[in-house]
Amino acid sequence: MIxxxxxxxxxxxxxxxxxxxxxxxxxxxxxxxxxxxxxVCSSVCxxxxxxxxxxxxxxxxxxxxxxxxxxxxxIINHQSFTSRKRSTYCIQAYEDSRIQMLxxxxxxxxxxxxxxxxxxxxxxxxxxxxxxxxxxxxxxDEKYQYVLQHQPALIQKFPQKILASYLKMSPETLSRxxxxxx
Numbered sequence: 001m002i003x004x005x006x007x008x009x010x011x012x013x014x015x016x017x018x019x020x021x022x023x024x025x026x027x028x029x030x031x032x033x034x035x036x037x038x039x040v041c042s043s044v045c046x047x048x049x050x051x052x053x054x055x056x057x058x059x060x061x062x063x064x065x066x067x068x069x070x071x072x073x074x075i076i077n078h079q080s081f082t083s084r085k086r087s088t089y090c091i092q093a094y095e096d097s098r099i100q101m102l103x104x105x106x107x108x109x110x111x112x113x114x115x116x117x118x119x120x121x122x123x124x125x126x127x128x129x130x131x132x133x134x135x136x137x138x139x140x141d142e143k144y145q146y147v148l149q150h151q152p153a154l155i156q157k158f159p160q161k162i163l164a165s166y167l168k169m170s171p172e173t174l175s176r177x178x179x180x181x182x
Contacts, residue, residue, distance in 0.1 A: 001046040001100045004072070009119035018113055022106035028093045034075070035091040041080035043101045047073045050097020051157045055165075056089040065165035068094075070153040075099065094158065143167045144177045 001023060002016060011019070025048075028034065034052065035041050047069050054077070055063040066089055069075050080087040081104065110117040138146070144167060147154055154163060164174040 001102070004046065004074075005120065008122040009116065011116060011119075015110075015114050015116055018110060019102075019117075022102060022110060024101045024103075026099050026101055028097050028099060030093055030095050032093045033090055034093065034099075035077055035080075035087050035089075037088060037090055038086050039080075040084055041077040041087055041091075042105075043076075043103045044081065044107070045075040045102075046100040047071055047075055048098040048100060050099075051094040052091060052097060052099075053094045053158070053162065053166075054089055054091045063162075063165065065162055068151075068154050068158055068162070068166050070151070070157050094162075140167065140169045140173050140177045141180060143169070144174070144181055148181070 002019065005011060005019065028050070034045065037057075049071055052069040052073075052075055053065060054067040054069070054075075055065050058064050075091060077087045077089065077091060079085070107117070107120065110120075147163075147167070154166070158166075160174055161171050164171040167174060169177070
């Protein structure tokens, strides 16, 4: 997490030590829920190892994938975190994982100690930008090409059904796209 924070700005050695004191490292088991529907997102997490996915249940009780996370990704329900409102989706471990957590209380405490920590807001924008990509009207081929270029680890970590849901297409369409692209 510390290395990635340096991409948002400059932090002194003292600020890095303050941050390290606030980080909680947690191992989570496959299937464990990090954030459930109805809970308020109170932490931003950095995925060290493993895989995590975020989903919403539709009317047929099927998972509609909102985001997929692999190592070196930030995990957050941005809307719930910033508005302090209850989450409408789940964040769950897809496989055994290790995360580094920073609570909203810790973030506020860090900012109170040093305004430099306001730079951390850029991390939230990075997490949201990935999700917003799929709000645009890209073709299935363009979506898959984006994942190939920017997030190839997703293709190795997640099965076709989950990847297809993330890309907002059927598994059959994803299969045809893969054939065309390869």
